[in-house]
Amino acid sequence: MVAALLSWATLPTFADARDGFFGPTNIFAPDSTPAHSIFRLSIFELEVEGAIFVVVFSLLAYAITKFRQRKNDDDSEPPQVYGSNQMELAWTVLPVLIVVVLFLTTAQVIHRVQDARRPPGTIEVTVVAHQFWWEFRYPQYGFVASNELHVPLSAPQLPTPTFLALQSADVDHSFWVPRLAGKTDLIPNHPNTMWIDPQETGLFLGQCSQYCGVQHAKMLQRVYVQSREEFNKWVHAQQQPAASDPAVASGSALFITKACFACHTVRGTIAAGIVGPDLTHLMSRDTIGSGAVPLTPENLRQWVHNPASFKPGSLMPAPDITEQELDQITAYLLTLR
């Protein structure tokens, strides 16, 4: 019965409206199985509660209009009624039945989403949240990316879901890309998992949704869903060590002498810091500072000059460098494609 109710609740989705007025993070525009399951459950729930609402609201509205004191009423008191056991029984049993239905439907969806098995071909990504940025490790492919998550499309005929192992390097965070799945927290010492199987290519937005400190607001998320070929191409590119261009040797030297390397990794150089995002393929990203600003040469220069101008409270300090050195470092960073 529950299943029947669920399928009956499958309305035409709101998906058509998703990028217009309702914005890119609408939970009613699901594009991945967990989000779909939640969506169907929520529509069912909204219908049940809508019905309760209409009934109780109407009764209340009727009562307060019908039983108002009228101008020509006398002062006598209305008949006193002290209670009725039948009524009490009725409005106890009915809600109990509704609760049972709601609970069973819910339990089914919880089970389906949380206890899903990993089919062969699953992509594994370990997500490590840091104060105000994201680290994505791809153990199957042997590289680390930052801030922008790339996953392959999961076609219904050949599902290639992505399972995310969620960890935190410092405080609590939460992974939430509404159109792909509900949120799951990233908690130190408490590994979690979640999964997505996006059915459409494109960019999916989200943001950290567990308060994690000053810049919780700018711990944004970008998930790029790519066709299998493009994803493979991206993986291949990410696996390469950093480009080394002799033209920017002064910049790459400054990267070491100005202590950038203490926090950042650039694979293929001695820079192997883990406090900040991996910069090996910095220029393959569209944004800086986990979505804070678009990655343009001017913004990059400004970021290195003073990260706080885009993201006050971010844990990257403004380095002590001259304008000229700044240009050199920026030039170097621009070669990290």
Add this chain to the structure above:
Amino acid sequence: MSASPAVMAGNDTPWVLPSRGRVGMISLIIAESAIFMIFVAAYIFYIGKSLDGPTPRQVLKIPIFITVCLLSSSLTMHWAIATLRKGKTASFNVFWLITLVLGAIFLAGTGREWQHLIYQEGFTIQTNLFGTTYYSLVGLHASHVTAGLIGLTIVAILGLAGKIKREHSERCEVFALYWHFVDAVWVVVFTVVYIVGR
């Protein structure tokens, strides 16, 4: 309108209400139990989760003697109240003093245990999770024993000065409730720390 409304016409059942002292104390005990429950939950949750030693087995010895002292103090407390109700203030004083001494022995015993742990074993609240939960749970209990001992002492002094009479048995009883509670908590703490956790 008169300030005294409905008269209880035709109702002559006597009007008895519970004693507010007792109700107040029971309420307080419920609140305290909830506090202890959280600390006990934390203790149980962290059993065996410390990243490094020492483990409870290495450092804790089962404090049988002081446990017996504390538990028997409940009994003497009970007798003290019972005699006071009969108006025998002298034996009340004796039982009360024994209770006080037994409680003090318990507290001293905990103190000795801690001294041993800290100075001989170098085991403190900072050592590991076990240290944190052990000292806080046992310490929370010890602080309640201390509060109880202060109360016991005050009553003992009043009693020796001859100020405690039969009509005070109600108040002493309320205080006794607290003391029994402290004992009961020890049974839980003892079980959790020295039996389950060890």
Add this chain to the structure above:
Amino acid sequence: MASESIALRVHKSPLHVVYECVATADHKKIGLMYIVYALLFLVVMGIEAILMRIQLSHANATFLSPEVFNRLFTLHGTTGVFFVAMPILFGFGNYLVPLMIGARDMAFPRLNAFSFWMTAFGGFFLYASFFAGGGLSQAGSAPDVGWFAYAPLTSPTFSPGHSTDYWTLSLLLAGVGSIGAAVNFIATILCMRCPGMTLSRMPLLAWMNLVMGGLILVTISPLTAAQLMLMADRYIGGHFFDTAAGGSVVMWMHFFWIFGHPEVYVLIIPCFGFVSEIVPVFSRKAMFGYPAMVAASVSIGFVSLGVWAHHMFTVGMPSYGNAFFVLTTMVVAVPTGIKIFNWLATIWGGKIRFATPMLFCIGFLFQFLIAGLTGIMLATAPFDWQLSASYFVVAHFHYVIVGGILFTIFAGFYYWYPKITGRMLNETLGKWHFWIFLIGFHLTFDFMHIPGLLGMPRRVYTYEAGRGWETWNMISSIGAIFQAAGILIFVYNMIVSYFHGALAGNDPWDAWTLEWATTSPPPDYNFAGVPAVRSRRPLWDIKHPDDPDWKYE
């Protein structure tokens, strides 16, 4: 007769008034002190809310820095729960419970004064952090960890300075005060009732305060315990919530919500009491299903102890754990439904008088219905994976707290102000207050659900343009201004009516419970003689000697 009446106190020297406040142990004065204190903090937290709403009214705003914004929502939430809602309810409870059960004072008057001052110091202490919270390291000022202060954000590593200590200590103080108040309520209600006032004849408000007291005993204590652990961690090197030593931060979440969930019922249950007193009087009917109301409230109290982890559906509990808490949480809908339906049945067949107290109660009934239903949506764990920590949650709980609690508190003010001061609040101003606040409330909080559904997380000091959130946020912010205007009218009304309001007399609403049997304001000793009752509505019995209630109960 009213030798110590408030009206007369105006003529005393200010110093004398201060002295009386500090030294008093009279339940009515302490009740008033609680209320005035809470109103003060209502304005403070409201101003904090307005500042946040200005910042959020449009995308990429720079009105507030992120640090300041984070402090504001932490203080707004903490103040709202601990220093507005709790004290105001304690205040009404203190003032009304002894009067309604025909007692002369609370069971432990000195404990009562002590509890008030603990709570009061807690609040002042919290705000002292603005000046001293930086500590020696000069990091931070007011606390900025959110009102549930999830570990490890509160650890010395992530919260240097003293701001978090102010938060902890302040709640510890207030917690001791609350436990004292609860002990007092329980003892008063069980042990101080006037002859004939059996438990089954007690006014529902007294019942609700009894349930609240019981809940406080078992909920504030876990908070106190958790705060002690946090202090042990911060000061003496404990590891309760220290992940580096193997500690669990999820444990803090459990402990906090073991407190935090029942806490919300601590707040709403006395408000149910207000509604159960006011709705019958203005519908001119006896409360429908009194025993069911009592049973429902008591069971809400019990069930609410087993639902806490519905605040933790996103934490990664196993599926059966999630399912368990879905079930327990949804079960609360049943007794709550019983209450709604009994109020409905009380109105049904009555002769409703739309005085201001009744208007606010009617607002409550509609709004609480909606708020409860959004609560059930949140209780549906998978739905909550989307909604949790979004503005939908913020909308849900303001719907209960403002649309439920604040509305009934306003109802309570309009209803009992005449008893407390001897003068009526102005009805015209009251209606203005009601309608403007109602409009403001719905503008702010109805529209706040939508950005939540569109993916807007809470506790963000700003957001990007182009997410479809701007319009809704702008509407919410405009609504907040209306709310402020409504509250200003209310404050103005209270001040003006205090001096110029119509005289109330003993029983302006033609009501039925004992507090209306004495003068307004009541004398120090409350009743000239010890009252005695035979039914739930002693004044009804007097007014209708031919058809008294006790024949039917």
